[in-house]
Amino acid sequence: MIISVASGKGGTGKTTVSVSLALSLKDKAKLIDCDVEEPNAHIFIKPIITEEYPVCAIVPEIDSGKCKLCGKCGEICEYNAIAVMPDKPGVKGQTIVFSELCHGCGACMYFCPKLAIKEKERKIGLVQKGYRAGLGFIQGKLNIGEAMSPPVIREVKKRMSAETTVIIDAPPGTTCPVIAAINGSDYCVLVTEPTPFGLNDLVLATELLEKMKIPYGVVINRSGMGDGKTMAYCQKNGIPVLMEIPFRKEIAMSYSRGRSIVEDFPEYEKSFIQMVDNIRVYVEK
Amino acid sequence: MKICITAQGDSLDALVDPRFGRCKYFAISDTESLMAEFIENKDKDGMGGVGVGAGQLMADKGVEAVLTGNIGPNAHRTLQAGNIKVITGVSGKVIDAMNRFAKGELKSADGPNVDTHFGEKGEVPK
Numbered sequence: 208m209i210i211s212v213a214s215g216k217g218g219t220g221k222t223t224v225s226v227s228l229a230l231s232l233k234d235k236a237k238l239i240d241c242d243v244e245e246p247n248a249h250i251f252i253k254p255i256i257t258e259e260y261p262v263c264a265i266v267p268e269i270d271s272g273k274c275k276l277c278g279k280c281g282e283i284c285e286y287n288a289i290a291v292m293p294d295k296p297g298v299k300g301q302t303i304v305f306s307e308l309c310h311g312c313g314a315c316m317y318f319c320p321k322l323a324i325k326e327k328e329r330k331i332g333l334v335q336k337g338y339r340a341g342l343g344f345i346q347g348k349l350n351i352g353e354a355m356s357p358p359v360i361r362e363v364k365k366r367m368s369a370e371t372t373v374i375i376d377a378p379p380g381t382t383c384p385v386i387a388a389i390n391g392s393d394y395c396v397l398v399t400e401p402t403p404f405g406l407n408d409l410v411l412a413t414e415l416l417e418k419m420k421i422p423y424g425v426v427i428n429r430s431g432m433g434d435g436k437t438m439a440y441c442q443k444n445g446i447p448v449l450m451e452i453p454f455r456k457e458i459a460m461s462y463s464r465g466r467s468i469v470e471d472f473p474e475y476e477k478s479f480i481q482m483v484d485n486i487r488v489y490v491e492k
Numbered sequence: 493m494k495i496c497i498t499a500q501g502d503s504l505d506a507l508v509d510p511r512f513g514r515c516k517y518f519a520i521s522d523t524e525s526l527m528a529e530f531i532e533n534k535d536k537d538g539m540g541g542v543g544v545g546a547g548q549l550m551a552d553k554g555v556e557a558v559l560t561g562n563i564g565p566n567a568h569r570t571l572q573a574g575n576i577k578v579i580t581g582v583s584g585k586v587i588d589a590m591n592r593f594a595k596g597e598l599k600s601a602d603g604p605n606v607d608t609h610f611g612e613k614g615e616v617p618k
Contacts, residue, residue: 287535
């Protein structure tokens, strides 16, 4: 079973919840950090990294001997990553590639009538695999300055197996990286905070999950701050509220020391295990 | 000689647009005729790579020199590959820029003078 932990708004507690879920399940779980632009679950898990794999993106390489400057590749490119400058009297034309604009779709290679475009690999990040006691751990890291995280997220997910309970820590928001992270999940836990910002972005996230047809429930973190509108929204729309984590200074303090809720407040462990059990019953029915 | 002036409107009295890839109009003109064809820039609110696209348009139109306010690195690389002259720091009316260029008062830029995504805010930068 794959449970992804997502949120519309950033900083609501995705990592807090996903780490707590994984540590509560102990050796019956794997934790996968798909927030590859800023993976931080490792701060709490403190894993031993045993394997590392590079992640490469495909960019086009032009064979100027074969290229006849027809311009098809530039026309087809949705991201303006190729420009084709024609021959001029006394100056030879050329086809130029802007690697950092390329999304690696391969359309230029497919449509080139002269087969003048080859795939070239460019390293954009890496996948790290490790463990803590019996808990399996995988994370992706996107290189600084790179814009496209979905290829790294997909590589991370290729390395996981779903035979145990897999907890995916997703990036924030509702765009491509989130979709890449939660795609294929059996259930999604949306973490929010009871503030107008939290609610606004929670609504966006629920719209995404409805489209992706992934069942979901909500965890309200920092419960007690803000207002009651988030709870009212969930009740009105029949969205299960899986858990409320109170707004407590002690929880924030242990977080800032790199410790999980379930390590410093073991009384929460039962609630997290119960949450997974409830999700399992729902998913398997 | 075919030139292009980035313009904030579609008339010769319009102001030069300080942005290249995100300008409102491209005024394509011939130094001999002092007339211009105004092409609306459909990519001005694009996500990225608009400078490359604008550079490609210049090459497709056979433009030999671009007169604008600022140019980013990707646009500059594209125009350089196409052997198209770039003149930055141009302001005032489109018609005046055309006249000054015809008199040889404007000089080519050596390189880009702004970073990528300059002029993305949707307003004309000051």
